[in-house]
Amino acid sequence: MGKRGDDPAPGDADSAVDRLLAAVRAIPRGQVAGYGEVARRAGLPGRARLAARVLSTNTDPTLPWHRVLRSDGRIAFPVGSEGFLEQGRRLRAEGVTVREGRVRMPARPLDLDAEVWGVR
DNA sequence: CTCATGACTAGCT
């Protein structure tokens, strides 16, 4: 086709960002996920930092950014900072237990929760 | 092009 041999592969930055935002929005209310997990769901394994950058640049108030935490279940903001307090407050508002800026992450990746309920 | 920065992660002690 008209275009040269460019690869419209799923590597386009804009598309990547779009998928990352979708992955964040896909997090159920009252649940949390890690940056790496979100990136993985977006088809961008190893791009946890990119996910973080996306959230830092995002301006969509409807985006549940507060459901995204570090892999160890800790808020990625400096303790005591505005973002830290804001995120903790939002999580608590959804029924998530936050302790010392730390959240109990799901025992397994969210993908398996359906399986867990199914197996039972 | 090189260097520094960042809402990161995994491994080791």
Next chain:
DNA sequence: TAGCTAGCCATGA
């Protein structure tokens, strides 16, 4: 659980 190191990727100076 906590601290340190190395690796990783995208951006901007």
